[in-house]
Amino acid sequence: MSESEKPVSLQSYFRLCGVVFLVVLCTTSAMIATSFAHIGDGWTLKVALILSIAVVNAFLVAGYLMHLLSEKKLVYTVLAFTVFFFIGLMGLTMWAMNDFPPGTAAH
Amino acid sequence: MEIPYTVQARPDTGLYNAKLGIWLFLASEVMLFGGLFSAYVLLRVGAEPGMWPHGWLNVTLGTINTLLLALSAITTLLAWAACKVRDFTKFKIFHACTILLALTFLGIKSYEYHDKLIHYEIKLNNGTFADGHLVEKSADFDLAKKTGTVTLHGHIVTDEKELMDLRSPEAKSAKHEEVTVAATDIKSMGNYGPRHNTFTAIYFTLTGLHALHIFGGTVVIFYFWGPGSRMWKTDPERFTNRIEVSGLFWHFVDLVWIFLFPVLYLT
Numbered sequence: 001m002s003e004s005e006k007p008v009s010l011q012s013y014f015r016l017c018g019v020v021f022l023v024v025l026c027t028t029s030a031m032i033a034t035s036f037a038h039i040g041d042g043w044t045l046k047v048a049l050i051l052s053i054a055v056v057n058a059f060l061v062a063g064y065l066m067h068l069l070s071e072k073k074l075v076y077t078v079l080a081f082t083v084f085f086f087i088g089l090m091g092l093t094m095w096a097m098n099d100f101p102p103g104t105a106a107h
Numbered sequence: 108m109e110i111p112y113t114v115q116a117r118p119d120t121g122l123y124n125a126k127l128g129i130w131l132f133l134a135s136e137v138m139l140f141g142g143l144f145s146a147y148v149l150l151r152v153g154a155e156p157g158m159w160p161h162g163w164l165n166v167t168l169g170t171i172n173t174l175l176l177a178l179s180a181i182t183t184l185l186a187w188a189a190c191k192v193r194d195f196t197k198f199k200i201f202h203a204c205t206i207l208l209a210l211t212f213l214g215i216k217s218y219e220y221h222d223k224l225i226h227y228e229i230k231l232n233n234g235t236f237a238d239g240h241l242v243e244k245s246a247d248f249d250l251a252k253k254t255g256t257v258t259l260h261g262h263i264v265t266d267e268k269e270l271m272d273l274r275s276p277e278a279k280s281a282k283h284e285e286v287t288v289a290a291t292d293i294k295s296m297g298n299y300g301p302r303h304n305t306f307t308a309i310y311f312t313l314t315g316l317h318a319l320h321i322f323g324g325t326v327v328i329f330y331f332w333g334p335g336s337r338m339w340k341t342d343p344e345r346f347t348n349r350i351e352v353s354g355l356f357w358h359f360v361d362l363v364w365i366f367l368f369p370v371l372y373l374t
Contacts, residue, residue: 008191013185013188025177028173031373032166032170034373035369035374046374051370058362065181065183072120072121081134086137089145090148092145093149094148
């Protein structure tokens with residue numbers, strides 16, 4: 001049974017939403033603090049850290065607010081295909097960045 | 108003709124049709140935004156050293172918008188939960204909150220766009236740059252005819268790179284004051300709109316598409332809050348499913364912002 005088919009108690013959802021909002025508040029603050037902190041010389045480490053925190057934030061929204069932690073198998077199948085194509089899209093982008101045609105300038 | 112599986116789950120999929128439909132739609136949306144995010148990666152990595160902007164966007168406003176969207180995602184979920192427990196009054200209250208939060212988000216976004224559109228960078232004939240927010244253009248100002256003056260609240264820099272990192276100590280210590288420039292001294296002039304550089308181009312594209320999604324979602328939520336809520340009296344189960352489906356879309360829009368905010372405002 002998926003989450004949306006279970007009997008619902010408004011009180012339990014209030015508690016869940018309170019916790020989710022608090023965590024979102026904390027993760028957003030952590031991202032901002034990381035952005036302004038002096039970490040490493042360039043932006044690479046900072047970007048990696050900030051995006052990692054964003055992933056935690058996204059997991060909360062997808063997992064609890066969208067009920068993805070207890071969905072039907074078909075939804076997971078659709079999302080598995082989406083993840084595959086999304087990784088392919090980003091992978092092709094990364095690949096293209098280092099694949100300059102011979103004789104062209106690269107910086 | 109009765110539409111099948113609007114309430115009951117299909118035996119083969121285990122889902123009612125609208126729910127499977129919204130997940131397939133969201134999958135296509137992931138690829139739409141994914142394409143634009145990959146464009147962002149290409150533009151950023153391909154930018155010349157020191158020419159990718161930092162600190163151009165207002166972090167405070169971005170943070171407020173992040174929290175507004177998070178709150179609206181919560182009120183959307185609570186509206187659905189209220190439908191599930193058959194509390195129509197609470198549903199109305201929570202959905203009204205969602206609409207108000209969404210409109211506030213769009214209001215703040217519009218303010219940010221306006222701020223960029225009145226921010227000008229002027230390349231002067233002597234090779235320096237005047238940069239700042241437009242205060243006024245004289246009545247006879249015409250760049251093509253080289254007449255009149257333009258006044259900005261900002262400063263003059265010798266190298267365009269000085270305008271890129273607004274978090275640098277030099278940028279923070281720069282003194283901003285009113286600068287009046289004659290049209291005869293101007294080589295070129297443009298605001299921080301989409302055509303200013305690749306950053307503003309991808310910023311306006313990504314946030315503009317996201318804002319369109321917010322607007323579309325708000326229209327749908329408003330319909331279910333207002334005229335569409337008549338279905339509650341005739342078929343509350345189906346109405347609850349509609350609220351769940353619109354809620355899934357709204358959460359997706361929140362998810363996109365969760366990545367847009369750090370990518371554009373914080374890095």
